[in-house]
Amino acid sequence: MSKRTKPREPWFAVGKPLSGYQAAIPMALSFVIPILIWCFAAYAPFLWHVDYRITMTSEPSDKEAFPATYVVDDTMEESFFESFQDSIRQDNKILKEQREAGTVEVASARAGRRANQKVLKNFEPVMRANGWFTTEKTEENVSAYFKAYFAATYETWGKLAAGELKPASGTLSRENLAIVKDNWALLSSVSPTYDSGNFLSEPIYRLIPEGKKVVGRPAYLPAPHEVVVRGWQDFRGESELGELNVWEKYASSLRVVISGFLLCVLIGIPLALLAGTFSFFARLFEPFTDFFRYMPAPAFGTVLMAIFGVDQQPKIALVFLGTFPQLILMVANTTRLLEQPMLDAAQTLGARKGQLVWRVVVPGILPSLYNDLRILLGWAWTWLVVAELIGTKSGLTEIIDTQGRRFHFDHVYPIILLIGLTGFLTDQVLANLRDIFFPWATEGKKSPLARLFRWVGSRVQAWRDVDPPVAPVTVEASTEGESHP
């Protein structure tokens, strides 16, 4: 038997706190378990079917069967993907027959040119995979970018047709290489280099879509790695969906929550203190507040827009409206919890009513008030999404709402996580700060931040003790005298 100097605490002791690593393990698990569930649901292949993720797209003429526009990275069920490919093969077959019979139709020269440009555009993944075209598209270079792209693709097709270039394996199917050769013969008959003014309007052959097998998950369940990758791209402003301005929107959301909350604090705390101290004000404010809080704040959305307009004000007003009644009731209640003897003592010493509130009540409840406000800040966050839908959709909600409705949940989850993390971290920091602000009000072990603060404090103290100030310190007259009768 091993000798223990300290018996191990039981894991499941009723009403006893765990300590040390025993506390740390369940804490870590509380985060790890949900993530594991997510991973399991997303990666377990037997739960889902096989899908194809499109790596090269095309546009079938059969709009009946394929009314939507499919782009690279879209996923399709296996059978649907196969019929998608077959539809293009059919289109090409008909075109070939028409060409041989000399009956190729051109609806309009402009539409024909555009359709051919689209075929060139569809070839982009191959150009990128082989490093034949590396220019990045930015907001400034759009028109030059496409000119350069078409020119490069033209040149590449010429070289592929002549056998001067070989695509890396797996980047272009044999079938599509044959189509490229046929197309090059058609395109080069008009002009050997790309010239938008001298471009073929007669249809060229469409590229057969290519795709790779992936686990087919429902749109609302993107895999964790996809969410991480999308989040990383979106936050860095490199989203596939164009500029999402995440940080700008984040700042806007923060402004809404914080302004609404501060407004609440400014107006609510004085009222709540009065209600908590004087029964008269409690009777005056609380019954209506209690009634008002049951009316859902979002129900006032349209009214708030009619009063405050469509920008930030109605949103701040909604956060205010949703938080204010809770604040009044909560803070008033906290105020009432102040021990009666304290108030009695102050009154015995002759404190006037104003003094009673400012010198006794406020300092007395400060630690609890701080805690209330921490909880209420969390409360304010819960109104954010509803608030930002009023008038002009703004802030992070714009991304959540717009992308959610397009089923781009891989772009939605990073934003929701960002909100969650912000709230969680703010709360943790505030909870830590409480130990620093109100060391007398916390029991047991101090938080890490408070311990650091104390340690720094003690170092400074020690340093000052070594070299005490020489200047005489004048002791100011105590102001406590006021309270004496």
Add this chain to the structure above:
Amino acid sequence: MKLMKTMLCGALAMGLSGFAPADTLKIGYSDWPGWVAWEIGIKKGWFKEAGVDVEFEWMDYVASMEAYGAGQIDAVCMTNGDALVTGATAKPSVCIVINDYSNGNDMVVGQPGIESMKDMKGKKIALEEGFVPHLLVLKGLEAAGMSESDIEIVNTPTDETPSVLASKKVDAICAWQPSSGTALKEVEGSKPIYTSAEAPGLIYDCLFVSPETLKSNREDWVKVAKVWYKIVDFLKDEDNIDEALEILSGRVNVKPDEYEPFLDGTYIMTMEEALKVWEEGEGLKSIYGSTKISDDFNVKYEVYEKPLEIGVYLDPSITKEIAK
């Protein structure tokens, strides 16, 4: 108490500080491709160049009409039919620019197996009641020899219709792009069973301004209309297509290639074409005729009670002025 007073004053100031100066013209616009086109003028700084101080407010379509009705914006992008509804229920407005007519982007999308409006008999359709999708569905039903009593309408905000279709709780939805496209993509095998391409001119998409601002800021609105036709010229030039797609798709955050078909479903009119539509006449070729049809529909289906005076909602003078 002094402290409390300062706090209250501060709070009040915070609340009030947001009221913008009145001289900026506020225009509400939403995700209809014909209105997203304003984005080109915004991005290229053409409004500033024209010397007009405008602020475009990006909103959900119905929210933008609510904001206009509440008097919070000076102008809003609406369809001619919805302008009547907004006018009858909240606040009248005047059309000064006709942007486009819907040419297929508004569509009824049926679940797999639903092939035509006739298949919808006794079935559920999700759409935004009293607004443009409702009108389109009624028209579609009429064309199929049916009426509203043959179907069950589930009132749904337009941008939520794709999710509702995907949930399989309804048999069809009615929406416009990009929502209709999302629905087609998310529900494999779903297809459009009736689109605005079958009734071109039923839905004209326009810029409606408030009668007061038209009176007090007419010069500014002329400048705005001029910028619109600059945008139209830009869009009609074949060489600009990729650049235009980049700007337009960026506004609604879809991929440019996915956006391209939207341009076919929204017929953006040149000034000459718009002038023809501005001519008074019967039928869908004239905005007067089209609006009259909307008015009749709205009264018939009790969206509002009495027919409206259509003339006050339409003012061709600005388009005619800049055409000279």
